[in-house]
Amino acid sequence: MMNSKNKINGTMGLLAFLFLLNVMPHIAYAQTASLxxxxxxxxxMTLWQTLKAGGxxxxxxxILSVAAVAIVIYDLMMLNVNKLAPKKLFQEVMAKLExxxxxxxxxxxxxxxxTIISKIVLAGLERRTPLDDSAREAMENTAxxxxxxxxxxxxxxxxxxxxxxLLGLLGTVLGMIQAFHAVPLQSASLKTTxxxxxxSKAMITTASGLIVAIPxxxxxxxxxxxxxxxxxxxxIYSTDIIKAIQNR
Numbered sequence: 001m002m003n004s005k006n007k008i009n010g011t012m013g014l015l016a017f018l019f020l021l022n023v024m025p026h027i028a029y030a031q032t033a034s035l036x037x038x039x040x041x042x043x044x045m046t047l048w049q050t051l052k053a054g055g056x057x058x059x060x061x062x063i064l065s066v067a068a069v070a071i072v073i074y075d076l077m078m079l080n081v082n083k084l085a086p087k088k089l090f091q092e093v094m095a096k097l098e099x100x101x102x103x104x105x106x107x108x109x110x111x112x113x114x115t116i117i118s119k120i121v122l123a124g125l126e127r128r129t130p131l132d133d134s135a136r137e138a139m140e141n142t143a144x145x146x147x148x149x150x151x152x153x154x155x156x157x158x159x160x161x162x163x164x165x166l167l168g169l170l171g172t173v174l175g176m177i178q179a180f181h182a183v184p185l186q187s188a189s190l191k192t193t194x195x196x197x198x199x200s201k202a203m204i205t206t207a208s209g210l211i212v213a214i215p216x217x218x219x220x221x222x223x224x225x226x227x228x229x230x231x232x233x234x235x236i237y238s239t240d241i242i243k244a245i246q247n248r
Contacts, residue, residue, distance in 0.1 A: 057167055057205050058208060061167050061168065061205070061208045064160050064167070065164075065212045067156075067160065068160050068212060068215070068216045068219070071154075072157070072216075075153065075154065075223050079150070079154075079223055079226045079227060079230070081226070083115070084115055084116050084230050085116055085234055086115060089108070089117055089118070090117055090240075093105050093109065094241070097241070097245060098244055105121060105125065106121075106122065109121045109122050109125075116234055117234075119142050120237075120238055121139075121241055121245075123135075123138040124138055124139040124241065124245045126138070136242050136246060139241065140242075143235075143238050146234075147231050150230060154220060154223045157220040160212065161216045162213075164209045164216070165209045165213045166209070167205070167209050168207070168210060169206065171202065171205020171208075171209070172202040172203075172206045174201065174205075175202030175204075176199075176202050
């Protein structure tokens with residue numbers, strides 16, 4: 001019960017941290033942004049106005065931020081050693097395999113079908129023959145596929161970490177192009193407006209790309225450790241399971 005509470009508290013803390021990292025810089029920018037130069041007090045911009053000033057690039061960055069949060073929530077719920085490779089299930093399965101109760105082991109694995117251990121055991125029992133190593137190959141292939149899926153899932157976060165700053169850089173370049181287009185204009189007021197809009201777009205997109213990438217990188221580092229831990233446990237468990245099933 002205590003572990004569950006700690007896990008829930010950790011999940012809520014990380015989600016709150018991601019939210020603050022995504023929202024607070026925009027709010028700070030909106031509060032410090034000033035509009036007409038002649039005014040004594042700065043005019044506040046809303047968060048929507050700030051994001052809108054970043055241009056079309058912000059749409060893609062926003063989609064990446066939503067995808068990153070969705071992946072983080074999913075991985076927080078799924079990437080858990082006690083959920084994917086529970087030690088208790090391993091011990092119970094091994095007890096049945098060592099006593100040659102293959103039917104009981106299969107029934108137990110069907111009850112816990114969402115674990116990687118169950119999938120490995122079921123693959124081995126379905127291909128078990130005393131004449132060849134089909135069971136070993138089936139279990140090794142199943143373990144390889146399941147672990148590859150785990151790595152692939154967190155690699156999406158790695159892709160977001162790489163793409164988000166590049167999109168921010170693209171927005172920066174587009175904003176600077178817009179700003180330089182204002183230089184040849186003769187109208188001082190129009191030149192100032194376009195110059196400010198271009199620089200604003202450049203800064204907002206750069207900051208937004210980093211705001212998405214930094215927490216995504218932190219989450220990726222954490223989940224990479226979890227996947228590596230699951231991988232190590234599955235490798236250890238698989239060796240004993242294969243020996244128990246192939247014990248002739």
